[in-house]
Amino acid sequence: MSDVIETDVCIVGAGPCGLFAVFECGMLKMRCAVVDTLEEIGGQCAALYPEKPIFDIPAHPRIEGAKLIEQLAEQALPFEPRYLLGQRVDALREDGEGFTLRTSADRTIRCKAVILAAGAGAFGPNRPPLDHLPDYEATGAVRYMVTKREEFRGKRVVIAGGGDSAVDWALSLKDIARVTMVHRRDKFRAAPESARQLAEAAARGEVEMAIPYQLHGLEGTAGQLSAVVLATLKGEEKRVEADHLLAFFGLSMELGPIAEWGLGIEHKHVRVDPATCMTNVPGVHAIGDIATYPGKLKLILQGFSEAAMAAHAIHPRVFPGEALHFEYSTSKGVPHG
Structure with a gap:
């Protein structure tokens, strides 16, 4: 009963x-x-x-x-x-x-x-259409949120997205991790002040910008990420070494x-x-x-x-x-x- x-x-x-x-x-x-x-x-x-x-x-x-x-x-x-x-x-x-x-x-x-x-x-998160994505999600190599900032200290982190979450976490993690920001265009949907701070951080070399790129693939073994493969709309590819992918697509x-x-x-x-x-x-x-x-x-x-x-x-x-x-x-x- x-x-x-x-x-x-x-x-x-x-x-x-x-x-x-x-x-x-x-x-x-x-x-x-x-x-x-x-x-x-x-x-x-x-x-x-x-x-x-x-x-x-x-x-x-x-x-x-x-x-x-x-x-x-x-x-x-x-x-x-x-x-x-x-x-x-x-x-x-x-x-x-x-x-x-x-x-x-x-x-x-x-x-x-x-x-x-x-x-x-x-x-639930909008997931990128990448092969073997569940394997990397299971190990925490691919995430859609940040619950403990310290988990990324000293890590290579690729952040994908153009909204507030992506930009805010790029700014937050740049002091403790090696951050690469991926976006399909050079304009962000984030708050103007946050976008300005990101541009300044990139100019100082604190954040690497991968623009205009989109996520194309994941490399690694047994769910452990080693690199994220990016591509332009023209098919030009770029490989970024990474321990984590943070995907913020809403x-x-x-x-x-x-x-x-x-x-x-x-x-x-x-x-x-x-x-x-x-x-x-x-x-x-x-x-x-x-x-x-x-x-x-x-x-x-x-x-x-x-x-x-x-x-x-x-x-x-x-x-x-x-x-x-x-x-x-x-x-x-x-x-x-």
Whole structure:
């Protein structure tokens, strides 16, 4: 028999916005269960860039992804959220008093309201079409994220891609590794300041630039990388000795079972009312990157604001007939239990 969890709000997604939604709901005395497919809380911050600095969190001029998650978890801790990790919400059904959700781990959750904070759904890296790629992935020679910067100290690292992740890690690793940057053109999609810093680093000889090249092949034995083969569109090849290939070609996003729940879907995002973050299904709200509405900005700080709006909109469903008197945390403090 599967476990049955009774709670006020089920939050789907344990990334930054989902964790802050625990706090906002807790401040309104609403209990939360949080489900995530990953084995740890933190979403993309924990899985993809735990050591990457984030610069647009208010009051934090610079904070690493893992540290942000640590502090959000500490902020949510007084409200004792129930975390169900390493499992996916497969089904959502309305019942007489709220919703029943089923997870891939055979758990049943009954709640009065749902907050979707699932980023852009299940995500995975866009992999380059290279022969024997799984062999090199298995040994860690080819990676799509950096979790521990020190693992690359003294290594020969080829970084492929033209966006923020590729450029930021080239700048971060150039001081401890021999970095070769591969891109198909000389213009990068990264933040202009980061692109400028990369160009200056290349001019000083701190980063080798392989432009205009694309990944063409991998050389090595038993999954141990020895070189990356590059090629131009004209077929000109170049061999770069390497211990690691970091490929940053973005993420492939899939909504998964969420797409089957009867929600208003728009380009793999869920449409919501910007005033309440409610979807077309009353009681189901969406916040963070998965939510879309006119003027939406994909910023963590906007997701935090949406968490607060969703929590206040949900309160009447959890406590029908009870007036909600808005109070600032500075005056009411943080309630417990």
